[in-house]
Amino acid sequence: MTTKILELISAPENLLSAWRSVRGNIPKYRRKRASGPDGVSLVEFERDLTTQIKVLRDMLMKGRYQPSPPSYFSIPKSNGKQRVLAILSVRDRIAQRATQQVLEPLWEPEFLPCSFGYRPGISLNQAVTHVQTLRAQQNGWVVDGDIAACFDTLDHDLLLGFLKHKIKDARAIALLQTWLDVGVMQMGPPQNEDMQFATRVENIKSYAKQGFEWALESFAQRADPYARYGGGYYYEDDPASYAADVDPSNPASPYPERDALVANMKRNAIRQALASGAMFGMGLLRNRAAGLFTKAGSALKVAVSSPVGRRLLKKNAMTVGGFAGLAAAAAVTAFLMNRQAGPAPVGVLQGSPLSPLLANIYLHPFDVSLSTAGHHLARFADDWVILCPTQDKAEAAYNDALRSLSRLHLKVNPSKTGILPPDQQLEWLGAVIR
Numbered sequence: 001m002t003t004k005i006l007e008l009i010s011a012p013e014n015l016l017s018a019w020r021s022v023r024g025n026i027p028k029y030r031r032k033r034a035s036g037p038d039g040v041s042l043v044e045f046e047r048d049l050t051t052q053i054k055v056l057r058d059m060l061m062k063g064r065y066q067p068s069p070p071s072y073f074s075i076p077k078s079n080g081k082q083r084v085l086a087i088l089s090v091r092d093r094i095a096q097r098a099t100q101q102v103l104e105p106l107w108e109p110e111f112l113p114c115s116f117g118y119r120p121g122i123s124l125n126q127a128v129t130h131v132q133t134l135r136a137q138q139n140g141w142v143v144d145g146d147i148a149a150c151f152d153t154l155d156h157d158l159l160l161g162f163l164k165h166k167i168k169d170a171r172a173i174a175l176l177q178t179w180l181d182v183g184v185m186q187m188g189p190p191q192n193e194d195m196q197f198a199t200r201v202e203n204i205k206s207y208a209k210q211g212f213e214w215a216l217e218s219f220a221q222r223a224d225p226y227a228r229y230g231g232g233y234y235y236e237d238d239p240a241s242y243a244a245d246v247d248p249s250n251p252a253s254p255y256p257e258r259d260a261l262v263a264n265m266k267r268n269a270i271r272q273a274l275a276s277g278a279m280f281g282m283g284l285l286r287n288r289a290a291g292l293f294t295k296a297g298s299a300l301k302v303a304v305s306s307p308v309g310r311r312l313l314k315k316n317a318m319t320v321g322g323f324a325g326l327a328a329a330a331a332v333t334a335f336l337m338n339r340q341a342g343p344a345p346v347g348v349l350q351g352s353p354l355s356p357l358l359a360n361i362y363l364h365p366f367d368v369s370l371s372t373a374g375h376h377l378a379r380f381a382d383d384w385v386i387l388c389p390t391q392d393k394a395e396a397a398y399n400d401a402l403r404s405l406s407r408l409h410l411k412v413n414p415s416k417t418g419i420l421p422p423d424q425q426l427e428w429l430g431a432v433i434r
Contacts, residue, residue, distance in 0.1 A: 006169055067179055069182060086350060114378050138389050139388055142385055142386070180345070362408065366404050369404040386398075
């Protein structure tokens with residue numbers, strides 16, 4: 001059955017069930033303005049629901065579905081920092097919810113009782129009660145742990161490997177891959193204060209500027225009826241008309257409205273090239289044989305020689321108005337940008353219907369490792385505690401947790417992780433546990 005996951009995801013009844021869940025999460029008074037980055041609200045989507053569901057099913061089954069780049073907003077965290085959440089289009093929320101509804105039953109039987117977060121029929125209160133019971137049973141020593149920037153640092157390669165253990169449908173894996181990629185389809189990696197990406201973002205901006213410079217000039221010149229000359233523009237059929245208008249003491253263009261239009265075209269070209277070329281760049285990222293600079297050309301050649309690569313390049317060229325050179329430049333720049341930012345793409349979008357399930361799948365080996373070692377673990381998403389009878393066992397559990405997280409390419413937040421003695425109260429998930 002796991003070889004036909006896409007059929008289950010795209011089933012009309014599953015998509016309709018996903019629609020009802022998406023709509024049910026939004027209060028009725030907000031549905032007219034609860035729109036995604038494409039501007040389509042829940043009310044507008046529902047006006048032609050039958051057609052919308054049919055089109056979405058057709059796109060999924062024929063491999064034509066591509067998620068829209070999300071928009072973002074921030075909410076304050078208890079530590080004074082900001083949590084960045086993604087806003088998806090209604091269509092993307094339905095597709096992700098439909099996928100979650102199919103995948104969740106595959107993994108639920110394997111998840112351990114120590115995992116409490118984002119699971120059906122399991123509440124936060126159950127997690128707190130479980131920890132209270134364990135501590136009352138002569139397990140006074142507590143390892144109180146928190147994973148640093150958990151959602152932002154989930155390794156895509158590892159996550160896809162875990163998913164492939166159960167999903168044998170290559171089409172479904174490709175669909176999941178597009179949702180992982182869309183999380184990094186922006187100007188650089190997802191900004192995360194805990195990881196101090198400021199320097200990397202500055203480097204990325206520099207690479208983006210260099211990579212797009214020639215392509216944007218070509219794009220502007222082809223689209224603009226004027227050609228570049230000296231410090232301004234001239235009519236191609238009458239260069240003298242421009243020269244007569246230029247004041248040598250003031251070389252500014254005598255056509256400010258046209259220049260503003262060209263500048264706006266360039267900005268739009270950047271947005272289009274990033275949105276389309278980033279996906280192709282992600283494909284290059286997954287080509288392990290490619291080097292950073294010297295092998296970028298060969299990686300591009302390998303990528304476009306494959307059916308998927310040709311399809312992506314064709315899509316990029318169409319998106320940016322048919323300029324294949326600009327599409328290729330966008331793809332190569334995205335490749336260089338992300339290779340400069342890190343060795344592999346990481347992170348899942350917080351706020352998307354699939355992210356909680358993907359996080360639980362990713363952290364399941366952590367649960368298995370510590371439970372197999374005999375530790376009393378309780379985990380709610382990226383917050384976890386281990387309850388131990390002695391200090392020695394607490395220290396051993398702490399070290400085991402660090403090693404297990406390291407194998408998943410994760411780290412603990414040192415300011416939120418430590419060992420508490422029996423006489424110190426534990427604050428976990430908003431509750432005080434003594």
